[in-house]
Amino acid sequence: xxxxxxxxxxxxxxxxxxxxxxxxxxxxxxxxxxxxxxxxxxxxxxxxxxxxxxxxxxxxxxxxxxxxxxxxxxxxxxxxxxxxxxxxxxxxxxxxxxxxxxxxxxxxxxxxxxxxxxxxxxxxxxxxxxxxxxxxxxxxxxxxxxxxxxxxxxxxxxxxxxxxxxxxxxxxxxxxxxxxxxxxxxxxxxxxxxxxxxxxxxxxxxxxxxxxxxxxxxxxxxxxxxxxxxxxxxxxxxxxxxxxxxxxxxxxxxxxxxxxxxxxxxxxxxxxxxxxxxxxxxxxxxxxxxxxxxxxxxxxxxxxxxxxxxxxxxxxxxxxxxxxxxxxxxxxxxxxxxxxxxxxxxxxxxxxxxxxxxxxxxxxxxxxxxxxxxxxxxxxxxxxxxxxxxxxxxxxxxxxxxxxxxxxxxxxxxxxxxxxxxxxxxxxxxxxxxxxxxxxxxxxxxxxxxxxxxxxxxxxxxxxxxxxxxxxxxxxxxxxx
Numbered sequence: 001x002x003x004x005x006x007x008x009x010x011x012x013x014x015x016x017x018x019x020x021x022x023x024x025x026x027x028x029x030x031x032x033x034x035x036x037x038x039x040x041x042x043x044x045x046x047x048x049x050x051x052x053x054x055x056x057x058x059x060x061x062x063x064x065x066x067x068x069x070x071x072x073x074x075x076x077x078x079x080x081x082x083x084x085x086x087x088x089x090x091x092x093x094x095x096x097x098x099x100x101x102x103x104x105x106x107x108x109x110x111x112x113x114x115x116x117x118x119x120x121x122x123x124x125x126x127x128x129x130x131x132x133x134x135x136x137x138x139x140x141x142x143x144x145x146x147x148x149x150x151x152x153x154x155x156x157x158x159x160x161x162x163x164x165x166x167x168x169x170x171x172x173x174x175x176x177x178x179x180x181x182x183x184x185x186x187x188x189x190x191x192x193x194x195x196x197x198x199x200x201x202x203x204x205x206x207x208x209x210x211x212x213x214x215x216x217x218x219x220x221x222x223x224x225x226x227x228x229x230x231x232x233x234x235x236x237x238x239x240x241x242x243x244x245x246x247x248x249x250x251x252x253x254x255x256x257x258x259x260x261x262x263x264x265x266x267x268x269x270x271x272x273x274x275x276x277x278x279x280x281x282x283x284x285x286x287x288x289x290x291x292x293x294x295x296x297x298x299x300x301x302x303x304x305x306x307x308x309x310x311x312x313x314x315x316x317x318x319x320x321x322x323x324x325x326x327x328x329x330x331x332x333x334x335x336x337x338x339x340x341x342x343x344x345x346x347x348x349x350x351x352x353x354x355x356x357x358x359x360x361x362x363x364x365x366x367x368x369x370x371x372x373x374x375x376x377x378x379x380x381x382x383x384x385x386x387x388x389x390x391x392x393x394x395x396x397x398x399x400x401x402x403x404x405x406x407x408x409x410x411x412x413x414x415x416x417x418x419x420x421x422x423x424x425x426x427x428x429x430x431x432x433x434x435x436x437x438x439x440x441x442x443x444x445x446x447x448x449x450x451x452x453x454x455x456x457x458x459x460x461x462x463x464x465x466x467x468x469x470x471x472x473x474x475x476x477x478x479x480x481x
Contacts, residue, residue, distance in 0.1 A: 045235055046162040046171055052231035053155070053178040056118065059224025061186025063125060063144075064090075066217035069190075070128070071137055073214075082134050089141035091412055093149055098408070101149045102401025106394060110154040111237050117151040118229035125222035129215035152404060157396035160388045161237055169333035172384040173326045176377065180322070193217050274339060274390045275399060277470045278383045283406035284463035285346050288353065288456035289376065290414025292318075292369075295422055298449045304362045317366045321373015328374070329381050338389075339471055342382040346464030349375035350457045357453035360445075418452060425451040 068083055075082020105113060124140055124147075131137055163171045193216040292314075300310030325345075329336070349372055356368030383403075391399045426448025429435045435447050 043162055043164070043167075046159065046167075048231050049155070049158070049162060049235060050171075050174050050178055052228040053175060054182060055224045055231070056228035057179050058182040058185050058189070059221040059228075061183045062189050062217050062224075063128075063221035065186060065190045066214040066221070067128070067137060067141065070131075070214045071134065074132065074137070075134055085134060086137045086141055089138045090145050091408060093142055093145040097146055098149050098401050098405035099398075101146075102153050102398035105150060105153045105157060105397030105401065110158050110397070111232060111235060113154040114151050114158075114232045115229045117147040117154075118225045118232065121147050121151075122222040122225035122229070125218045125225065128218045129212075149401070149404070153397045153400040156384070156388075156400040157393070158235070158237060160396070161393070162235065165389060166334070168388045169338075169381060169385045170330050172381045172388070173330040175384070176322070176326050176380060180319075189220065190217055193220070272390065273471055274386055277339065277343065277467045278386050279403055279406055280470060281343065281346050281463055281467035282379065282383050282403065283410045284466070285349065285379065285460045286407055286410045287414045288459035288463070289349065289372070290411045291418035291421075291452060291456040292353065292372070294415055294418045295449050295452060298422065299357065299365075299453065300362075302447060302449060303360055303445070304365060306362050310362055313362065313366050314369050317370040318373040318376075321370040321375075322377035322380075323373075324370075325374035325377025326381055329378050333385075338382050338386055342379060342386065343464055343467040343471060345375045345378040345382070346460060346467055349379070350461035350464060353460060354454055354457035357450050357457065414456075418456075421455070422448040422452045424448070425455075 067086060071082045071086040121144055124144055128137075128140055131140060159171055159175075160168065190213070194213040197213045197216055296314045297311040300306045300314060304310050306313070329341075352368050352371035352375060356365050356372065359365050359368070387396075387399060387403065426435075429446050429448060429451060433446065435445060437444050437446055
């Protein structure tokens with residue numbers, strides 16, 4: 001994947017080079033492309049990259065569901081442990097390989113990285129129907145995640161080369177849709193393959209090819225990766241000049257010392273005020289926001305008496321809120337101060353979370369969760385846009401790899417510590433207050449889950465305040481210079 005003969009991602013590091021594609025379209029077709037591709041997606045090239053993301057993300061969700069079902073089937077008798085091991089294998093590589101992946105992405109040809117990763121993931125998926133052990137699934141999950149850790153920073157680092165700066169917010173909004181809006185499609189395909197496997201493939205030859213529910217899903221996921229690779233290989237990413245290629249070849253021979261590049265990336269990530277603000281805001285905010293996922297079901301059951309359906313309302317409201325936030329940011333991007341909206345959206349998310357944990361009427365709580373979703377969509381889109389706008393091309397891979405590593409670490413920490421913290425605070429509340437306290441003459445029920453969500457809102461608030469302060473320090477430093 002190393003660029004040996006030309007072709008990486010930017011003729012001049014730090015300069016964005018939107019693609020220019022020659023076309024023989026008729027005038028009406030040219031007008032349509034201008035109205036659709038350019039105005040909506042920023043460029044025809046980014047439209048192809050977005051299509052590749054939609055296809056591969058749909059397959060990724062489908063593959064994740066199939067791997068989970070296969071793990072449960074193989075691990076019969078200890079399904080929970082089997083599923084936990086396989087899912088943990090999708091998370092662990094990010095902590096160790098993520099930062100190094102960013103260094104490699106900045107050294108290698110990004111188009112080749114993405115194509116190679118897609119083809120490699122397709123080969124892994126083709127082999128999965130024949131895996132019949134948990135350790136085989138764990139190994140496959142580790143390999144898949146390692147390639148994903150290369151693909152994601154390469155994709156993010158390539159976006160500013162394909163989209164004019166004024167369209168970056170729209171591009172990131174569309175990327176959110178591609179990454180998370182495709183989950184229902186993946187789930188629907190899983191249901192479809194389940195029915196197909198029962199109705200059409202009940203013969204011995206079908207068993208030999210593993211054409212059961214999971215096997216069909218794995219083969220389809222493999223096909224999505226190959227389609228994505230085909231779309232990406234046609235992208236007109238800029239080519240480095242001969243001088244720059246020679247410099248990169250010389251740097252490539254220094255692979256025994258990648259930590260210098262790694263230190264350079266981390267130093268920039270925490271010294272540049274905007275990049276520091278985005279990294280700290282997104283990562284720290286996710287520690288608080290991530291606790292809502294494991295604790296939402298407990299809150300819906302214990303405080304709202306809404307059971308599993310109440311948790312379903314929460315998840316639906318959160319998803320609709322994210323979609324609304326993404327849409328609002330896309331519509332108002334040209335009139336927004338992105339850094340200030342990013343930081344104040346964090347602060348607003350803290351207040352929405354605190355409010356959602358304070359009410360006992362489900363419609364009010366669901367409305368507050370909807371507000372959390374709006375803030376989350378805003379923070380995600382603007383965070384990625386700010387990084388695209390403020391990081392030079394030659395360092396973009398490392399910065400996005402750093403962000404992914406921080407986000408994964410904080411989300412895992414939130415998912416792991418949330419339930420433990422809830423139990424601890426519940427014991428504390430029961431021992432000292434019998435889970436009831438009086439505030440201004442009002443008796444307030446304070447079980448552990450409510451205290452934990454309040455604490456999570458405080459964490460998000462601190463993240464927002466620190467982000468505001470970090471940005472302010474950076475502005476003052478620039479004023480002095």
